[in-house]
Amino acid sequence: MIKKTKHSLKNFVRIAHLWLGFSSGIIVFIIAITGCIFVFQDEIKDNIYDWRFIEPQEKIFVGPATIFDTIKKKHPNSKPTMVVYHNKTRPAVVEIQIDNTPFNIHLNPFTGKIIHEQNLETDxxxxxxRLHRFLLLPEKIGKQVTGIATLIFMVMLISGLILWWPKKLKGAAKHFKIKMNAKWxxxxxxxxxxxxxxxxxxxxxxxxxxxxxxYEWVNEGLFKIxxxxxxxxTFKEPSSFKNIKSASDIALDTSLIETQNLIPESGMLFVWNRGNGEPIVTGSYPDALEFDHQSNFYFHPENGRLIATQYYNxxxxxTRLQEMNYGIHTGQYLNLFGKIMAFxxxxxxxxxxxxxxxxxxxRKRKNKNKKISY
Known part of the structure; x- marks a missing residue:
């Protein structure tokens, strides 16, 4: 009776595994293949795009106010709010909308001169x-499709483990290796x-x-775990300041200088003008293009006075687990070894x-041949 129950359970799991695979297989394949390609995107782009590097200089970076002003002169309808500075060998980057198309504007951080405009829709x-995350569908729809397919994939990992589980531990060794001398x-x-x-x-x-x-509930789950x-x-951000619509140029430039003074060894940092009286936020990272170990600082939007700090430690x-999520997902957190493992x-x-x-x-072909021979 027990053997019959176990057989029935495995048969049910096998059928469920099959139909779950049919419902999500092609989506899982697309997500996985595009993930492979994306893992080494920075290394590949560094080797094919010369605008990702600049000639280092023994000068200070120009302030965010100058960078924003340069962009507004060329693209009057744009509204730049954040600039990302990397180390001395890489350009600063600002994302803007040009005729409802997202662009990354790459500038020389020592001169403020534009060196490349990257169309984010055609890159x-x-x-x-976008194929990896949304299947090129509208974001609201695409992320649900990929999210559900990923959840189904996780269920299939469990059902696959049940089907893999050996009947007897004595002969379990054969379940850990591929029989290479067998037929295909x-x-x-x-x-x-x-x-x-x-x-x-x-x-x-x-x-x-x-x-x-x-899913926000998964992200929130990481925070709780x-x-x-x-x-x-829990850290509470400083409140907004009434009667201040946007940050002043002096405050923006001061926030950059102060952040550099607070963490001189920073490999990447950003300055973010959130507007509407919100404090200017800056973020500092140890290495360029690596988005973990972030420290944040908050500045008065009018005079640039430092009003709050939130060092990584x-x-x-x-919060740290949430911020390292991208690095874990892409393998970046463990450097080259992690990326190879993710790939x-x-x-x-x-x-x-x-x-x-x-x-x-x-199996279908085998069963069909049996019926024909019968």
């Missing part, structure tokens, strides 16, 4: 990112089962961190819908 890697169908079957098993942990990490970009043992009070574990994990995930379909097709 190859950003198209890949057996090798494909082993690949699907065994690679799927080895992928459970890394693919779960990638899936959860990806879902944090789609990180803060389980934290007793620090003072942030709650939950391989994504590549192997992409293989699962393919090998799974081949297993289904092979």
């Amino acid at each position: 190859f890697f950003l198209v890949v990112e 169908r057996r090798k494909n079957y082993d690949w699907h089962r065994i690679i799927g098993f080895y992928l459970i942990l890394p693919s779960t990490v990638i899936a959860i961190t990806g879902l944090a970009f789609t 990180g803060n389980i043992t934290n007793n620090k009070p 003072d942030k709650s574990p939950g 391989l994990t994504s590549l192997f995930i992409a293989s699962l819908p393919v090998t799974g379909t081949l297993i289904w097709w092979g």
Whole structure:
């Protein structure tokens, strides 16, 4: 009776696994393949775009006010609000809208001169990112489609583990390796089962961190998990200032200088004019193009006086976990090793819908041949 129940359970799981795969396989394949391409986007772009580098100079950076003014002169209808400064070998970057099209304006941070205007709608890697996150659909629709497919994929990891689980532990060793001297169908079957098993942990990490970009409840969940043992009070941003519509030029430039003085070794920082009397926010990172270990500072929008600090080490574990989410998802947090792991994990995930379909097709063909011979 127990054996019959176990057999019925596995049969149910097998059918569920099959139909879940049919419903999400092509989407999971697209998400995984585009993830592979996107992992090394910075390294590839650094080798093909010369405008991503500038000649370093022993000068201070021009202030945000000068950068914004330069952009407004060329694009009068634009409304630049944030500038990102990198190290001395990379241009500063400002995102604006030009005729309802998003552009990244790259400028020499020592002179304020525009060196490149990057159309974000036609940039190859950003198209890949939109395909990865939204399948090139409108964001509200696309993120739900990819989000649901990712949730189904996580359920399939569990059902796949149930199907993989050996009946007897004595012969479990064969469940951990691919039989390379077998026919291609057996090798494909082993690949699907065994690679799927080895992928459970890394693919779960990638899936959860990806879902944090789609669903606020997942992102909030990371915050709560990180803060389980934290007793620090939650940081509260300074209130806005009444009767101040936008930050002054002096305040913007002062916020840059003060942030550089507070963290001289910064590899990347931004200055953000949020307007409507909100404090100017700056962020400092240890390395260029790496979005973790962020420290934030808040300045008075009229005179640039420092009114609050939030160094990385003072942030709650939950906040730090949220901020390192991108680095974990892309492997960037563990540098080259992490990126290679993220690339391989994504590549192997992409293989699962393919090998799974081949297993289904092979069984269907086998059953069809049996009926014909009968």
